[in-house]
Amino acid sequence: MGKSFNYYMNPLQERTMMGDQGVIEPFVQSLMKKLAYVFIYRGLLLFILGFMLGRAFILSTLSPFSLPFFASVYFIRKDRAHFALFGLLLGSFTISVQNVMYSLMIIALFLAFHRTLKGVVNNDIGIFPYYVFISTFIGRTFLHILEYADMTIYYALLAGIEAVLSFVLTIIFLQSIPLFTIVKKQQPLKTEELVCLIILLASVMTGIIDWKMFDLSIADIFARYFVALFAFAAGATVGSTVGVVTGLIFGMANVESLSELSLLAFSGLLGGLLKEGKKPGVSFGLLVATLLIGMYGTTEDPLQIHLIESSAAAILLLLTPRAITERVAKNIPGTPEFTAEQQAYMKKVRDVTAEKVNQYSSIFRAISASFAKQNEQMETEDEREIDYFLSNVTEKTCQTCFKKEQCWVHQFNKTYDSMKQIMTELNEQESLTGRTLRNWNEHCVRSRRVIEAIEEELSFYQANQKLKRQMRESRRLVVDQLEGVSQVMENFAKEIRREQENHEKQEEQLMNAIEAIGLDIDDIEIYNLKSGEVDIDIRFPYCDGMGQCEKIIAPLLSDILGETIVVHKESCTDFSKGTCLATFRSAKTFVVETGVVYAAKDGGFVSGDGYEMMELDSSKYALAISDGMGNGERAHRESQETLSLLNKILQSGIGEEIAIKSINSILSLRTTEEIYSTLDLAIIDLQDAEAKFIKVGSMPSFIKRGDKVMKIQANNLPIGILQDFEVDVVNVQLRAEDLLIMMSDGILEGKKPVENIDLWIKRKISEMETDDPQEVADLLLEDCIRSRGGQIEDDMTVLVAKxxxxxxxxxxxxxxPIRKWA
Incomplete structure (x- = not known):
């Protein structure tokens, strides 16, 4: 008895609650697929539509539907045009044999025009309505002359009216026929497509306008059913539109049916307004509209006939499976089903995109690992290269020596190690030490010849090694870049998945809160609500520059979200009827105030030092100083190129260490000259004030915190000297009111008389009474220049951040109205 009654009832409740979804809906969907195959792919639907349109008339005389329908099917689905032709002829035959002959005649004229002018006219879809117009006018005129042996202005006018209607219907059918002949997923209907579809359905129903069953009009029942169906699926606007168009087509087909226009239009409007009551609400609206129009209308039929017809239409609506109503609603913009379908589609697209990006990230990471493995293999092959080198030497010298067996069999290790030692010394020092030379002369009878062979072979070996180093460094650059790109793509995939969150409820709450204080809001888009990363776009009417975003909306959002929100970007319209767009984001916990000063060597205009201050994203700030080798224009280009590369790589999202390694590889590979640059980089996290320092051949930095001055340094050679080096990163936790002082080597090397320049800099910084960054930079540079008697012997740069x-x-x-949500 430990389990409750609900436990045993849950399976039954689930099966019962599933209802249509569990049993009926899959059956309906399977049935719809089979019907779609039979009706659409096999052409049965075209036959039925053709049969109905072959019977359709306007004013009981004109039949402008046959040829436009056949011409549209012939253009869109030529392989199924014979089904449309058979349906049209059979429908015309139910009217009269004369109507069949007329349909055959105008279709034959149309095909003759099309075949004759096919090689002359390129724009088939644009010329089809004209073919239909000419064929209809000629066919109707010829029929009148053949029947009455005369042609009056009245008959000519009727022929012209029918030709014009055929022309218009061709344009309409060309847009609506594809909806029945081409099955597409995610196919929302445009407004003109919806109207064309309604006109086609109404035109088809005119083919059965004279069918009766127990004094009930079959056409009226289906017309009201379609109006109720669209009203239930899309609301009052679409429902009333369907009613007006359908009633108008019925009125043109039969003047007696013109009163149906007001009933259908009012039914669509009232049924759409009662849409919240589901199918019973729409059905009730249809019956109420029928009762009101029947009581006050001008229809000749008894009221009970209309009520029975509306009741039959309501029963058809109630029996319509939900799968069909949802399918209709999903294709009409503005409906909740359409919005949900679009969101599901976009979510699927984002999922697929994120997965693809992750796959690409994995590919790049795998390629990077492959290159790295090849580099490792090349490094292990260096010993083998030495063996090949010595093998080439012995081939030229030892092969013909009489002591070959004694040296390479009995004293192999000594001979090998001695030759390797000679090779190493000549490669590194370009000369042999006395001890090595003496030992080798004692060991080898052809010592001089062997040394000359080693020197000769060494030039090829060095060239080969240089090429291998360049190849290894190129691969290392590729490894670093691919690893960085892989990381960027992985982060991008995470961003895509993060944007999948739906914030409709929060958007509605924000709009209600803002409107509650009297501001008009057009739209709110929430992209992120994570603490510290809030990103919201708000669109509102013209504000005439009153600053309501900064003064009202941002403080209001700050209270709702529980953190400080600021205006990140604001775009105001220039005219009164336009809209303004403002982007609100989380405020940074910290801000950086900077000051910089520099001086070129000997008071020149171009300094070899360069500096950069950049915002990497919403929460990081970077400061950098680069010192090119030497002074003047060339050094300036070196430092600026280093900083430019740094800026672009960091802005792309690649990590700092990979960025430094990439810059080092690029600068070391671009030229054979010994050109290098120093780089002093500090990256500050504006949310927690944690700073990363990367110093590549640069001078120490200093942090002033109250009366204390701390020194920050790292041991890295300048960029471009070594092809491979490890980046030493120093992490320091900064605090509010801290001063960060970064400088080039010209400052520290400028105070020559002082033995400990670091202590002198610390003392100068600690003695400064000001904490303004620009003033600190100016005073420090001034003190350094004064200490040298006003001489500037090297480029000097000081960058200070507070x-x-x-x-x-x-x-x-x-x-x-609302409080902060969870």
Whole structure:
């Protein structure tokens, strides 16, 4: 008895609650697929539509539907045009043999025009309505002359009217026929396509306008059913539109049916307004509309006939499976089903995109690992290269020596090690030490010849090694770049998945809160609500530059979200009827205030030092100083190129260490000259003030915190000297009001008389009474120049940054309608 009654009832409840979804809906969907195959792919639907349109008339005389329908099917589905032709002829035959002959005549004229002018006219779809117009006019005129042996203005006018209607219907059918003949997924209907579809359905129903069953009009029942169906699927606007168009077509087909226009239009409107009551609500609206129009209308039929017809249409609506109503609603823009379908489609696209990006990231990472493995293999092959080298030497010298067996059999290790030692010394020092030369002369009878052979072979070996080093470095550059790109793509995939979140509820809450204080809002888009990463776009009417975003909306959002929100970007319209767009994001916890000063060697205009201050994203700030080798224009280009590469690589999202290695590889490979640059990089996280320092051949930096001055340094050679090096990263936790002082080597090397320049810099920084970054930079450079008697012997650059708490201009505004959500 430990399990409750609900436990045993859950399976039955689930089967019962599933209802249509569990049993009926799959059956309906399977049935719809089979019917779609039979009706659409096999052409049965075209035959039925052709049969109905072959019977359709306007004003009981004109039949402008046959040829436009056949011409549209002939253009869109030529392989199924014979089904449309058979249906049209059979439908015309139910009217009269004369109507069959007329349909055959105008279709034959159309085909004759099309075949004759096919090689002359290229734009088939644009010329088809004209073919139909000419064929219809000639056919109707010829029929009148043949029947009455005369041609009056009245008959000519009728022929012209029918030709014009055929022309218009061809354009309409060309847009609506594809909806029945081509099965597409995710096919929303445009407004003109919806109207064309309604006209086609109404035209088809005119073919059965004279069918009766127990004094009930079959056409009226289906017309009201279609109106109720569209009203239930898309609301009052679409429902009333369907009613008006259908009633108008019925009125043109039969003047007695013109009163149906008001009933259908009112039914669509009232049924759409009662859509929230589901199918019973729409059915009730249809019956109420029928009762009101029947009581006050001008129809000649008894009221009970209309009520029975509407009741039959309501029963058809109630019996319509949900799969069909949802399918209709999904194809009409503006409906909740359409929105949900689009969101599901976009989510699927985002999922597929994120998965593809992850796959590409894995590919890049695999390629990077492959290159790295090849580099490792090349490094292990260096010993083998030495063996090949010595083998070439012995081939030229030892093969013909009488002591070959004694040296390479009995004293192999000694001979091999001695030759390897000679090779190493000649390669590194270009000369042999006395001890090595003496030992080799004692060991080898052809010592001089062997040394000359080693020197000769060494030139090829060095060239080969240089090429291998360049290849290894090129591969290392590829490895670093591919690894960085892989990381960027992986982060991008995470961003894509993060944007899948639906914030409709929060968007509605925000709109209600803002409108509650009297501001008009057009639209709100929430992209991210994560703490510290809030990203919201708000569109509102023309505000005339009153600053309501910064003064009202941002403080209101700050109270709702529980963190400081600021205006990141604002775009205001220039005219009164336009809209403004503002982007709101989380405020940074800290901000950086900077100051910089530099001086060129000997007071020149071009400094070999360069500096850069950049925002990497919404929460990081980077400061960098680069010192090119030497002074003047060339050094300036070197430092600027280094900083430019750094900026572009960091902005792309690649990590700092990979960025430094990539820059080093690029600069070391681009030229054979010994050109290098130093780089002093500091990256500050504006959310927690943690700083990363990467110093590549640069001078120490200093942090002033109150009366204390701390030194930050790292041991890395300048960029471009070595092809391979490990980046040493120093992490330091900064605090508010800290001063960060970065400088080039010209500052530290400028105070020559002082033995410990670091202590002198620390003392100068600690003695400064100001904490303004620009003033600190100016004073430090001035003290350094004064200490050298006003001489500037090297390029000097000082960059100072002050860490400050970010204080918003406006306090938060309490939001009464809603509070912060979880």
């Amino acid at each position: 860490i400050k708490h970010n204080l918003p201009k406006w306090t938060s505004i309490p939001a009464q």
